[in-house]
Amino acid sequence: MSARRVLGTLWGRARWWSGRAMRLLRERRPRGAAVLCYHRVGAGDDEYLDGRVPATPPGRLEEHLRLLRSAGLRPMAVGDLLAAAGRGDDTRDCVGLSFDDGFRPWMTGVLPLLKKEGVRATFYLVEGSVGADRLLWHHRLYRRLQQDGEELLASLRDAVRNRPWAREGDPLAALKFRAPAAERAEVLERILPPDPSEAEAARALYLSGDDVRTLAREGMEIGCHGRSHASLPTLDGETLRAEVVESQARLRDLAGTPVSTFSYPFGGPEHRTEAAESLVRATYASACVTDFARWTPDRTPHRIPRLGMADTPAWELAWLLAHPRIS
Numbered sequence: 001m002s003a004r005r006v007l008g009t010l011w012g013r014a015r016w017w018s019g020r021a022m023r024l025l026r027e028r029r030p031r032g033a034a035v036l037c038y039h040r041v042g043a044g045d046d047e048y049l050d051g052r053v054p055a056t057p058p059g060r061l062e063e064h065l066r067l068l069r070s071a072g073l074r075p076m077a078v079g080d081l082l083a084a085a086g087r088g089d090d091t092r093d094c095v096g097l098s099f100d101d102g103f104r105p106w107m108t109g110v111l112p113l114l115k116k117e118g119v120r121a122t123f124y125l126v127e128g129s130v131g132a133d134r135l136l137w138h139h140r141l142y143r144r145l146q147q148d149g150e151e152l153l154a155s156l157r158d159a160v161r162n163r164p165w166a167r168e169g170d171p172l173a174a175l176k177f178r179a180p181a182a183e184r185a186e187v188l189e190r191i192l193p194p195d196p197s198e199a200e201a202a203r204a205l206y207l208s209g210d211d212v213r214t215l216a217r218e219g220m221e222i223g224c225h226g227r228s229h230a231s232l233p234t235l236d237g238e239t240l241r242a243e244v245v246e247s248q249a250r251l252r253d254l255a256g257t258p259v260s261t262f263s264y265p266f267g268g269p270e271h272r273t274e275a276a277e278s279l280v281r282a283t284y285a286s287a288c289v290t291d292f293a294r295w296t297p298d299r300t301p302h303r304i305p306r307l308g309m310a311d312t313p314a315w316e317l318a319w320l321l322a323h324p325r326i327s
């Protein structure tokens with residue numbers, strides 16, 4: 001078979017599948033609502049995050065919004081979804097839209113699109129990154145890994161030798177997810193030499209205070225994603241309070257709006273403890289996690305599952321939204 005025919009057949013199949021996914025989405029409305037979780041959207045001088053932070057080109061986000069509209073679905077902020085559920089509305093047509101971390105390229109790659117479509121979304125910001133002239137600890141690590149990964153991993157192995165939390169498995173995962181926060185900071189100071197270009201990188205990557213005010217003024221919901229993006233089980237009581245409670249107060253002052261929703265850093269069940277969850281419940285009306293499922297109004301609003309989006313084709317999103325097994 002010629003290459004042209006093979007391509008023609010593949011194209012035909014893709015069209016068939018995408019047509020089928022769209023038909024399914026129009027005909028089938030599984031119970032509850034999907035909440036989509038995006039991270040980096042829009043261009044920026046931050047290629048070092050690629051592969052470690054999911055990236056969505058603005059054109060892809062536009063396709064997603066077009067798909068939702070043509071299927072008769074209503075994209076909305078997490079708070080609006082909960083309000084709809086609270087009124088007893090049918091949430092099967094609702095799709096929550098959320099963006100995690102606080103990336104500056106959202107201002108050009110996301111906000112104009114949402115304004116054009118008249119859509120509100122929830123922006124979960126890492127409070128300590130807003131207007132910062134230092135990269136968040138994990139972004140410093142990723143940047144340095146990109147520059148000289150082998151050398152850095154060798155000094156990391158050396159620095160964590162004999163530490164109880166690094167006895168098993170990958171030392172990088174141990175440092176990110178299991179090291180007590182103070183020890184993690186100490187190891188990072190040791191293995192990451194000062195970088196004079198970091199301030200410029202941080203200003204290009206993160207939202208400024210003015211950006212946060214602009215998002216809020218444009219009607220977007222501001223949520224909190226912690227102070228430093230630490231995995232909450234690695235924190236002592238005082239630091240946990242700073243990450244969950246004090247961060248909320250600063251974001252509220254910056255945005256000039258209430259901040260009543262939280263998104264767990266890293267999001268999975270291993271990044272929550274009973275102590276962390278009870279503090280989150282006492283501080284926020286809702287919280288998002290990253291379990292890949294739909295949210296139904298009979299479930300707690302403090303563990304709203306989300307479907308992670310990257311450069312996800314529209315047909316795949318249609319498929320996910322129509323799929324009853326994701327419920």
Ligand SMILES: [Zn+2]
Binds near residue numbers: 100
């Ligand atoms: Zn995050």
